[in-house]
Each structure stands twice: as C-alpha cells, then as structure tokens.
Amino acid sequence: MRHDVVVIGAGVQGCAVALRLAQAGKDVLVLERSIPGAEASSAAGGILSPGVEAVEPGPFYALCRASLARYPALVREVEAATGVAVGYREGGTLEVALEDDHAQLLAARAERLERQGLPAEVLDDAAARRLEPGLSPETRGALFFPDEASLDPRLLSRALYLAARAAGARFQTGQVLRIVHEGGRAVAVEHDAGRLDAGAVVLAAGAWSALVPGSGLPRGAVRPVRGQIALLDTRQRLLSRVVFSDKGYVVPRADGRLLCGSTMEEVGFEKAVTAGGLHRVLGMALELAPALEHVPVVETWSNFRPASPDGAPVLGPSSVAGLFYATGHTRNGILLTAITADAVAAAVLGQPPPVDLAPFSVERLAPRGA
Incomplete structure (x- = not known):
C-alpha cells in the first residue's frame, strides 16, 4: 500500500508533524520501533525557554520564540482533542x-x-x-x-500521539530497515512489515536518525x-x-x-x-x-x-527529493515541537514555511567540497 507520507519516529516531533499532515488530508503512516514518546520525548524537562536556551538574538532565537508563541494554541488544541492535560504552566x-x-x-x-x-x-x-x-x-x-513556560513532556507526548491518531494518522510498530532511494528520490521505507511506498518520508527518529540507512545525513550530523x-x-x-x-x-x-x-x-x-x-x-x-x-x-x-554539531535542529528538505528532516533538536526538542510541526509539514506540502528554514538546513552540516 502506498502512503502520502511515512514518518519515521513517534516522539513529539514525529507525532506533531503527523498531526499537521493528517489535518491537511494526507494519508500518514508513523513508524515506531517501541512505544510512541517512550524515548527522549518523555525524558525531557519540558522547559519552554528561548531566553536561556538560545542565549543571543539570531535565527535560532527567532525559531525558539516562534515556537513559544505557538504553544498556548497547540496546548488548547491537543487538550481539547484528547482530554489529556499536558501540565502547561x-x-x-x-x-x-x-x-x-x-x-x-x-x-x-x-x-x-x-x-x-x-x-x-x-x-x-x-x-x-x-x-x-x-x-x-x-x-x-x-x-x-x-x-516563558513549562509543561510535562510525558503528558505532551501522549496527547500528541492521541491527537495525531484522532486526525487520521496511523501508527505501526517495528524496525525500519532503510529508506529506499530510486531515481534520486526517496520513494519508500523498508520495514519489518515489508516495503512501504511513500510520496514523502519524514525522518524524525531523534538520536537514532543517522543510524537509519538511507538517511542522507552527513557523518556526525546527529x-x-x-x-x-x-x-x-x-x-x-x-x-x-x-x-x-x-x-x-x-x-x-x-x-x-x-x-x-x-x-x-x-x-x-x-x-x-x-x-x-x-x-x-x-x-x-x-x-x-x-x-x-x-x-x-x-x-x-x-x-x-539528538544533538547536532551547532546545537540547532535539522529541519526541512534534504538533498534527496521527497526526504525531509525533523531531527537534531539537541536540548530543545520540547520547546521547538510547535514550530517544527508547522514548518516541516509546510515543507512536505510544498507550502511556504512559517519561518526561514535555510539556517536549519542539513546543507550547513555537509563537509566542505561534498
């Protein structure tokens, strides 16, 4: 069966991107080897603090501020959709x-x-x-x-998972074997369950992202x-x-x-x-x-x-057509969930993102001359 989008990883990034894509009417399948949100998403502190984390004005600070500004609406949305209070304070x-x-x-x-x-x-x-x-x-x-604010990441992880499911995204447990490239494009994911054809693939596997064969990530990117x-x-x-x-x-x-x-x-x-x-x-x-x-x-x-060399996330299109990233958030995964969902979903849908993704492109991490 062919899906419009296959998302690899069901942490807060994967679930939030899946939620936005499902709301846009896409057939979304999320692949998770374990329990959604069971890894870094649920282990975080839940701090929503651009002032401390981004330190100085610049693109990263602006990205953090944009995400913080979206959080009250996101919290209201997922709490209304699921009945799960996420501890937003x-x-x-x-x-x-x-x-x-x-x-x-x-x-x-x-x-x-x-x-x-x-x-x-x-x-x-x-x-x-x-x-x-x-x-x-x-x-x-x-x-x-x-x-600034804080929330409970374990509750947020569960709420995003339930909200994505309620919006129509489907979830499947098992091991991803590789991202399949054909003709210079990501066209499928090989999985324990077999080949899963896709119009687009979103890699949101956290610290494990670079271990997925076919990820296209430069060495050391995550x-x-x-x-x-x-x-x-x-x-x-x-x-x-x-x-x-x-x-x-x-x-x-x-x-x-x-x-x-x-x-x-x-x-x-x-x-x-x-x-x-x-x-x-x-x-x-x-x-x-x-x-x-x-x-x-x-x-x-x-x-x-999932740490990147410069601490900023890896977001948006890759150098391979049809392959997109929502990873490398380092210590700001919870803070950046809201903007990651909107920006990466827009990139997949071919729409203008709400923020400039160029400073967070994977290309900044490629070795010189590559």
Whole structure:
C-alpha cells in the first residue's frame, strides 16, 4: 500500500508533524520501533525557554520564540482533542547567578536582548529571592524571562500521539530497515512489515536518525548526548517556576514534584543513571535551593538528546527529493515541537514555511567540497 507520507519516529516531533499532515488530508503512516514518546520525548524537562536556551538574538532565537508563541494554541488544541492535560504552566523562567562574575555576564546579556526589544529583566539578589523565596542566600542576581513556560513532556507526548491518531494518522510498530532511494528520490521505507511506498518520508527518529540507512545525513550530523534527571517530591512547593544556574536547572510541577537536570554526556547509546550524574544534578539543585536537602528522590532516568554539531535542529528538505528532516533538536526538542510541526509539514506540502528554514538546513552540516 502506498502512503502520502511515512514518518519515521513517534516522539513529539514525529507525532506533531503527523498531526499537521493528517489535518491537511494526507494519508500518514508513523513508524515506531517501541512505544510512541517512550524515548527522549518523555525524558525531557519540558522547559519552554528561548531566553536561556538560545542565549543571543539570531535565527535560532527567532525559531525558539516562534515556537513559544505557538504553544498556548497547540496546548488548547491537543487538550481539547484528547482530554489529556499536558501540565502547561506559565510564570516565566529565572536564570540565577550564584557568583558575582556570572551576575555580570547575565546583566550584559540582558542589555543585548533589550536592545533587540526582547523580553528580559535584570533582578538583584533581593528581587530574585522575593520572586522565589526558596533560592539560596548565595544568589547574586538573576535574569527573569516573564513570558516563558513549562509543561510535562510525558503528558505532551501522549496527547500528541492521541491527537495525531484522532486526525487520521496511523501508527505501526517495528524496525525500519532503510529508506529506499530510486531515481534520486526517496520513494519508500523498508520495514519489518515489508516495503512501504511513500510520496514523502519524514525522518524524525531523534538520536537514532543517522543510524537509519538511507538517511542522507552527513557523518556526525546527529549524535546521542546522554542526559540524566532526578525527580524529587517536595510535597509543599519550594519553587514556583523553572530556575536555571550555569550548571543545570530545576523544573517544578504543579503537584510539588521537582525535576533536577541535566547532564550532557558523550557516551554513545549507553543508557544509564550513574553516581556521578546524580551527584552533579542533585548538587546543582542543592546549590540553587538548599532546603531541598531533606526532600526524597522518587525517580531517576536518562536518555539521549539528538544533538547536532551547532546545537540547532535539522529541519526541512534534504538533498534527496521527497526526504525531509525533523531531527537534531539537541536540548530543545520540547520547546521547538510547535514550530517544527508547522514548518516541516509546510515543507512536505510544498507550502511556504512559517519561518526561514535555510539556517536549519542539513546543507550547513555537509563537509566542505561534498
């Protein structure tokens, strides 16, 4: 059977792109080797923070801002379609300095953002602690990004999967063997179930994208970077919003749980929670909020970010006709889900994308002379 589009990968990127294509009336088949959303999508922190993640004005920052702007509508859409509340919480993000030098760097960055008309507020130590009384007495200042938010990635993953199915996308479990090229075009996917012919193929396999034969990705374009997270149960909330330091972040949930993350480890596909990893993320959390010392750790996990060499995603058409990418999001997969869905779906449909995809083309990663 021939499908209009075959999507490889059922994480948040694959499900969100499938949702938009199914809504456009396309026959969409999503291939997933495991459970939709079971890998990096569900392991993320769920932070929607262009100000901290993109750091400086430019195309990547603009992409992150465009995605953040789409999130309220996306959340309303998938919650209405599925009845699954995704834990979307506004209230902004704090980037905290625990040393004077770091506080000066944050203030200088705020000046650059403000010159571009971008939202960022410089807080001294007293103002930061008024906003978050649970912060360490060692706080020296902070940047506050007031329009940012967070959500629960596990719930978002499930909601996007259910919404895509409700829109008409179909899902199939099994192993992808290769993307089939014929006449310079991607025309099918070989799968455990046999050959699946397609008008277009979208590769959204996260950290595993470059392992798919026929991916067309240059060597090193997408690699796994392990991140470890510890989940605490504060019962009574000690923090109200996402807080970053220069070593990591903590993400409070509405029910009092608190995520502490995350490491950035070049260990290949070695999925493990290690003593050293936990030492780093818990030590970071205690530096930010010393009152966490007696809070129980209730869960730990690790997974793999799909990291690109420059940290920006790989989006849109490949050098092979009919093959499109929605991968390489590094540590911003959840933040960039909303814009990835709209932009990649537009590229597949032959429509103008809502943002310029040229800075995120795979061509920027190709070796010189290739």
